[in-house]
Amino acid sequence: MTAPLTVLSVVGTRPNFIKEFVIDRACREAGIRKVLVHTGQHYDYKMSRLFFEELSLPQPDYVCNLIKGTHATETAAMLVFLEDVLKQERPDVTLVYGDVNSTVAGALASAKLGIPVAHVEAGLRCNIRNNPEEINRRIADTLASFNFAHIPSAYASLEKEGFPKDSIFLTGDVHKDAVDSIRSEYNIQTSDNGAVLVTLHRAENTDSHKRLGSIVKALLEAGRPIRFPLHPRTRNALEEGGLLKPLTIASHITLLEPLGYISFLRELASCSLLLSDSGGARREAYLLGKKVVSLIELPWVPEMIESGWEIIAGADPERIRAAVGNFPEPRTRPDIFGDGKAGEKIVSILCERFGRV
Structure with a gap:
């Protein structure tokens, strides 16, 4: 019997929790084994636990007791912590979200251990090279085997930069999935x-x-x-x-x-x-x-x-x-962020690539 696909998700900030809310549901529906790692980047009650409780996210399997410091000291501490977790769990793929320090730490620690990386919200560019988030995004995109772009311009950036065609995907934005789900449920x-x-x-x-x-x-x-x-x-x-x-x-x-x-x-x-x-x-x-x-x-x-x-x-x-x-009234509101099924598409692509359809 084929073992279930094991996906390790790295989260650390509010936007990460929202994305994980969508991916976690899709993974559970697909029978995927999930491991959730919290880097401690925003680990306080109001900014972290409240989101977990409201979104009914499972408690993290691992939490880093991160000591607040500079970008360098925090990222270094996350790397050491994540390396130990990854060696213990040996997931099939590591999911990282967005563009925070947790993103680049998860991507780098996994890549160094030969574990494939999937980057959700890849390809976003502000083209300000010293912007902290731009640095994190570009590193994560480069290390990832799966780059999931959320909007057409992000996908176009990955194409323009020469990423392999079989590594980039326009899935839509998991934020739309989350908003649609919460609006309906509440x-x-x-x-x-x-x-x-x-x-x-x-x-x-x-x-x-x-x-x-x-x-x-x-x-x-x-x-x-x-x-x-x-x-x-x-x-x-x-x-x-x-x-x-x-x-x-x-x-x-x-x-x-x-x-x-x-x-x-x-x-x-x-x-x-x-x-x-x-x-x-x-x-x-x-x-x-x-x-x-x-x-x-x-x-x-x-x-x-x-x-x-x-x-x-x-x-x-x-x-x-x-x-x-005096904000001018917009004429139309195009469907920039997809059809609300980004989470399903991301999980489906991973299952197909790893032969767990």
Whole structure:
């Protein structure tokens, strides 16, 4: 009797958990043996365990007790930890997600041991070579035997860069699978309460007092109701910079605790507009028919800008205010992110390649 395919998934951050939610379901339906490894990159209750509980994800089989440090020290610790796990489990393939440090650690540790790597959300490019996520993406793509692109432009990048045809696949975005599934299961309906939803967590914004101050200035002068769930990093940066109190006393701004995924989708589904520096949240907004103002100068999904659903404002308060005050109405909303069956396609490809159809 043929042994079941063993897939080891490496997760470490909120976007990883959402992708794993989709892949885990598809693997279970296909009878695949799953091993789940948490690198500890975001291992605290509100930002990690809450997502596991809400999404009914199985508890990780392995958790790295990661000591917070620099990119180098954290990635090195993950590599040592993952090497031991991989030697013990010897999976048929390692799945890595997105573009965080956990992604590159999982890909490199596996490749060094001769274990095939599958990269979900491959091919995304901002073409800023010193961008941390760009570095992680390019390394993971290069090491992967299976590169699963989520949007047409990502697939085109892999083609242009000369990746073998039999190693690249346009599957659609597992975020669409997740949004579709959660909306159906929890009956999340879209509406427009007139409020602007804000998410802010990227180091480029939180670690720069100038950028953070400019964004806060724009929020204070927005003239519209604002709902702002605070990422722990963001709250700390606002407090340290003396910027939290003005937001707290502003009558049009409601500060919220960090939200789980389902609660966040409810907020997003009922807002009028999203201001965010999160790649995942911007995609989820598009999927829910919400316009997006990007608070980072990185167009993760060019198709969203081209279709008129996203405006890049960065930390420029005038551009933020202009977009919030007068966002042109998009004419159409193309199906950029596929048909909602990306997870099934990814698992089907792996089963076929490893002879476990």
